[in-house]
Amino acid sequence: MKEPDKGRQPAKRAVILLSGGLDSATTLAIAIKQDFECYALSFDYGQRHLSEISAAQGLARQFGVKEHRTVRLDLGALGGSALTDNSITLPESPSEGIPVTYVPARNTVMLAYALAWSEVLKANDLFIGVNAVDYSGYPDCRPEFIDAFEKLANLATRAGVEEGGFRIHAPLINLSKAEIIGLGLDLGVDYAMTVSCYQASPEGKACGRCDSCRLRKAGFEQAGVKDPTRYLD
């Protein structure tokens, strides 16, 4: 019989939303650094490309997550966003207000799934890489949204009611892109593996022109770091 290891606590489990982009890669590295046993969750929601899911798979392997699942979401069928509806043109210059790349209720749907999986896993911690600074146009990237979801989660679920409750971690929420990059490099993130572009090629090469590429590029410049992104041209 194996001697029980009395000095060792059972692993704290966390579910991490992992899109394969720069922000979620950094968020995963933070959760790993905080000694969570990490379960990564990705979504195929009718994006224009699937190379970000390949990026998520690579990151999950590199960071040694316990399990990585990709769930198919029918959000594309509901339409309403340039990211899931090919009839809406992607913008190549900044716009006022909420951008056309906003996917209706996307973070609500993804967090709801993550909550369901957390409950099955008996994980009480959930990590999401939203950022209120660069993406201030998206309503579901604000701190008040994250707080409201945490309150909901604790009312919605068996774990919230009968156990210790859920915590939603959004460790990047108040950081600039340059600060996120600096933090991630300290934690060993290889940003060449990540895909942020809204219209990346099947091999994960970035267009360099969409909103997401522009923010990312400026982040590397401001961080004073060589941009490792693989661009199309």
Next chain:
Amino acid sequence: MKEPDKGRQPAKRAVILLSGGLDSATTLAIAIKQDFECYALSFDYGQRHLSEISAAQGLARQFGVKEHRTVRLDLGALGGSALTDNSITLPESPSEGIPVTYVPARNTVMLAYALAWSEVLKANDLFIGVNAVDYSGYPDCRPEFIDAFEKLANLATRAGVEEGGFRIHAPLINLSKAEIIGLGLDLGVDYAMTVSCYQASPEGKACGRCDSCRLRKAGFEQAGVKDPTRYLD
């Protein structure tokens, strides 16, 4: 050119969660009675049977909803409930606490999808047939859960932020099963079309023994109404 009908307001749109059961059929009838243009949303979430989706289709036709969509949810893949995991046995007698038929975060996930569709449709109203009296064991059927979701919805979405905001209607939340049945009969619901059983046959016949069948049966008795359910024996 057609003369504009000046006396007529544009239809108020609402999204209705329609499972095909007794409660959601009654909820749809209430929304129709309140003059909403109704968009019904059903989910295939790896239930033990699909006859409730056929029931939802029949109800959507009967009540003349504007559109009915069925979205595939991957909740079954996450496991954790007797309703989506065939390795968990369905109970045939009442139990203490949260029942094994509880599907992790189910109402959170369904409301999140309904919110996404509402936003695409520019619908500001969302109806859900949850009931806190009979199903008090489910944490996501309580009024405080519905209130928390409404707050979240208004922070999460473009419509909540830029427009008039969302309202979540849960008109059955404080009614007994007998009261729901009485209300539905007044509104023309044909309960023979609805399927509540957790293990109904492919033709929609009910077992008569599971939690859901017992609650439904007792509801008809208490309402003093002949039970129109089609049972297996």
